[in-house]
Amino acid sequence: MRDVAxxxxxSNKTVSxxxxxxxxxxxxxxxxxxxxxxxxxxxxxxxxxxLRSGRTGVIGLAVPxxxxxxxAELADAVIAAAEARNLSVILGQAGADRAHEMNVLAHGLRxxxxxLFSPERLGTEDRDLLHDVEYPLVMLGERIFGxxxxxxxMHNVAGARAAVEHLLGLGRRRIxxxxxxxxHRTGQLRPSDLRVQGYREALxxxxxxxxxxxxxxxxxxxxxxGADATRELLASGVEFDGIFALNDTLxxxxxxxxxEAGCRVPDDVAVIGFDNIANGQFTLPSLSSxxxxxxxxxxxxxxxxxxxxxxxxxxxxxxxxxKAAFHIVARESTGGSGRRA
Amino acid sequence: MRDVAxxxxxSNKTVSxxxxxxxxxxxxxxxxxxxxxxxxxxxxxxxxxxLRSGRTGVIGLAVPxxxxxxxAELADAVIAAAEARNLSVILGQAGADRAHEMNVLAHGLRxxxxxLFSPERLGTEDRDLLHDVEYPLVMLGERIFGxxxxxxxMHNVAGARAAVEHLLGLGRRRIxxxxxxxxHRTGQLRPSDLRVQGYREALxxxxxxxxxxxxxxxxxxxxxxGADATRELLASGVEFDGIFALNDTLxxxxxxxxxEAGCRVPDDVAVIGFDNIANGQFTLPSLSSxxxxxxxxxxxxxxxxxxxxxxxxxxxxxxxxxKAAFHIVARESTGGSGRRA
DNA sequence: GTGAAAGCGCTAACAA
DNA sequence: TTGTTAGCGCTTTCAC
Numbered sequence: 237m238r239d240v241a242x243x244x245x246x247s248n249k250t251v252s253x254x255x256x257x258x259x260x261x262x263x264x265x266x267x268x269x270x271x272x273x274x275x276x277x278x279x280x281x282x283x284x285x286x287l288r289s290g291r292t293g294v295i296g297l298a299v300p301x302x303x304x305x306x307x308a309e310l311a312d313a314v315i316a317a318a319e320a321r322n323l324s325v326i327l328g329q330a331g332a333d334r335a336h337e338m339n340v341l342a343h344g345l346r347x348x349x350x351x352l353f354s355p356e357r358l359g360t361e362d363r364d365l366l367h368d369v370e371y372p373l374v375m376l377g378e379r380i381f382g383x384x385x386x387x388x389x390m391h392n393v394a395g396a397r398a399a400v401e402h403l404l405g406l407g408r409r410r411i412x413x414x415x416x417x418x419x420h421r422t423g424q425l426r427p428s429d430l431r432v433q434g435y436r437e438a439l440x441x442x443x444x445x446x447x448x449x450x451x452x453x454x455x456x457x458x459x460x461x462g463a464d465a466t467r468e469l470l471a472s473g474v475e476f477d478g479i480f481a482l483n484d485t486l487x488x489x490x491x492x493x494x495x496e497a498g499c500r501v502p503d504d505v506a507v508i509g510f511d512n513i514a515n516g517q518f519t520l521p522s523l524s525s526x527x528x529x530x531x532x533x534x535x536x537x538x539x540x541x542x543x544x545x546x547x548x549x550x551x552x553x554x555x556x557x558x559k560a561a562f563h564i565v566a567r568e569s570t571g572g573s574g575r576r577a
Numbered sequence: 578m579r580d581v582a583x584x585x586x587x588s589n590k591t592v593s594x595x596x597x598x599x600x601x602x603x604x605x606x607x608x609x610x611x612x613x614x615x616x617x618x619x620x621x622x623x624x625x626x627x628l629r630s631g632r633t634g635v636i637g638l639a640v641p642x643x644x645x646x647x648x649a650e651l652a653d654a655v656i657a658a659a660e661a662r663n664l665s666v667i668l669g670q671a672g673a674d675r676a677h678e679m680n681v682l683a684h685g686l687r688x689x690x691x692x693l694f695s696p697e698r699l700g701t702e703d704r705d706l707l708h709d710v711e712y713p714l715v716m717l718g719e720r721i722f723g724x725x726x727x728x729x730x731m732h733n734v735a736g737a738r739a740a741v742e743h744l745l746g747l748g749r750r751r752i753x754x755x756x757x758x759x760x761h762r763t764g765q766l767r768p769s770d771l772r773v774q775g776y777r778e779a780l781x782x783x784x785x786x787x788x789x790x791x792x793x794x795x796x797x798x799x800x801x802x803g804a805d806a807t808r809e810l811l812a813s814g815v816e817f818d819g820i821f822a823l824n825d826t827l828x829x830x831x832x833x834x835x836x837e838a839g840c841r842v843p844d845d846v847a848v849i850g851f852d853n854i855a856n857g858q859f860t861l862p863s864l865s866s867x868x869x870x871x872x873x874x875x876x877x878x879x880x881x882x883x884x885x886x887x888x889x890x891x892x893x894x895x896x897x898x899x900k901a902a903f904h905i906v907a908r909e910s911t912g913g914s915g916r917r918a
Numbered sequence: 919g920t921g922a923a924a925g926c927g928c929t930a931a932c933a934a
Numbered sequence: 935t936t937g938t939t940a941g942c943g944c945t946t947t948c949a950c
Contacts, residue, residue: 237927247937252929260935282688283627284927287942292624294635294667294688301653303855308649312642315670324687326635326665329656346665347623347635347688459859488859495861514644515856518800518829520836578943588921593945601919625943628926921950926943933938 396434415482529560737775756823870901
């Protein structure tokens with residue numbers, strides 16, 4: 237920087253002003269400095285800037301596991317949204333490990349100005365932890381809703397309800413749900429609990445009975461577990477003509493188990509998932525789903541986090557909750573077209 | 578830090594020594610300092626450390642797109658390998674955009690000590706760019722092999738050859754390959770070129786003829802393109818009893834198109850892919866594949882990058898090439914069992 | 919084994 | 935509009 241200043245015959249401060257696009261710099265000076273920068277190939281040292289300004293220009297994104305397609309696609313969208321604001325993203329995997337998640341929450345990710353956190357183990361019982369957080373934080377999902385923190389999430393209840401209504405609209409009356417939490421409780425705000433709630437609301441609104449035999453617990457949401465639950469459902473002798481998979485990963489396993497058993501989809505059993513991951517387009521039959529608005533979630537979460545960072549943590553605002561718009565994507569597994577739009 | 582030093586009645590330097598696990602510190606002093614650290618909740622400022630030491634403790638990983646399952650799984654493994662060494666990972670997406678990739682290569686990712694770079698557009702013709710790189714760099718894949726840089730990659734040729742030999746072992750003699758580069762040239766080191774080379778080697782070694790009608794060009798490697806290529810292959814009237822999909826993403830689309838057309842897999846057509854992404858276990862039928870050794874690639878690449886970082890860029894070493902061990906995973910699409918091991 | 923002092927590269931505050 | 939000064943928090947050097 238000093239070299240640039242000497243070459244352009246200005247002070248450090250003026251170089252700094254040019255680099256930071258400060259408004260009050262004489263155009264001629266700016267050009268001279270810019271030329272010196274180009275000539276010397278000067279690049280600001282971001283550690284120094286970070287030390288001085290207290291900002292690193294890096295945000296953290298903590299997810300359970302990147303190999304789960306939903307989180308990979310979410311990370312993709314978050315990175316894109318961050319890059320559009322000239323921010324970098326450090327990615328952390330908490331591995332669906334409670335201790336690991338508590339550790340992430342306590343300190344954020346190193347070297348970052350703030351954190352987007354999508355936990356998989358922490359829940360309402362950990363709400364108090366949020367009060368001790370001393371860095372800008374935006375939660376993804378509503379697992380720990382009710383604390384002082386901003387949340388960006390999807391319409392879990394309404395989306396699930398719409399999914400089941402979609403099946404009802406096809407004339408299905410015996411609709412199973414696969415993926416309930418083994419310890420389902422209505423007070424909890426886990427995605428599984430909320431989506432089961434939406435499922436029940438849809439049935440009740442349609443005047444249909446709730447049947448415990450149609451609610452299958454699965455944890456974790458992996459395809460093989462979805463397949464196993466479906467095999468058990470088939471073996472149980474319970475009749476059903478539709479399945480609501482609480483996410484697409486389960487749905488893929490469900491399609492697989494139905495196919496093995498010779499069930500025709502959607503003729504015998506219609507299936508709809510949740511998340512609209514890319515892969516659902518290419519199963520056979522292709523998987524209908526609830527598109528939860530991933531891009532909107534990523535964009536909004538990054539925007540909120542940036543606001544929190546720029547306003548400074550010490551300005552306590554009312555916690556905000558944003559739920560992205562969702563929509564039903566009808567594919568072959570509920571009688572829609574399989575070819576891509 | 579000063580507060581810690583005052584509380585423990587030592588100097589800054591001693592605190593620094595304790596924090597950095599410096600060996601020559603009196604145990605009693607160490608304990609006293611540690612207690613002060615805990616009491617005050619002191620956490621070192623990493624920007625300051627980075628400024629002073631020239632290291633950030635962050636490495637970069639640049640991939641084309643995280644939403645491609647192969648790269649998501651690779652990133653998962655790289656982050657895990659980095660965390661094991663107490664390093665963070667900044668993830669960049671170059672979006673399969675040549676200019677973007679050149680820009681990444683020119684400067685690395687901001688705030689990082691080094692870069693793991695998996696390009697999708699740069700090729701042998703850009704080899705000279707590697708000479709200008711002034712930061713620790715390890716390339717993933719061999720697209721730009723031949724420069725001064727370390728490479729960690731997979732056995733593209735041998736893996737492909739083994740995949741085709743697997744089909745030959747089932748008695749298949751008319752084996753198609755889907756995913757060749759539209760501009761295939763043997764001199765190129767793109768995965769598509771290398772895998773086609775392995776395909777041809779296997780056929781030639783088995784004394785079978787090469788048939789241009791069996792080599793289908795597809796770009797980019799997306800499931801819908803694999804499905805389209807398969808439909809064209811079926812429509813072309815060329816006979817075939819096996820398909821080698823140059824990656825699993827294509828394979829998923831291929832299975833889909835074969836299913837639509839009423840082809841039985843593996844009875845009529847056996848299919849094998851490449852990459853062994855998680856999803857291949859849950860297609861119907863499940864997809865055989867070449868496991869390219871992703872964990873080994875991630876682990877080795879991080880280890881090499883750390884070596885480069887610690888030795889300092891100015892110690893030029895001979896460029897190294899590491900190819901991970903691969904193996905064939907036989908699933909239902911080639912007559913194996915579909916249930917997970 | 920520990921301390922004192924210097925300085926990494928930048929920007930905020932103030933001065934001119 | 936531009937320059938001067940100070941200092942962010944840490945590690946390094948060298949002295950003790």
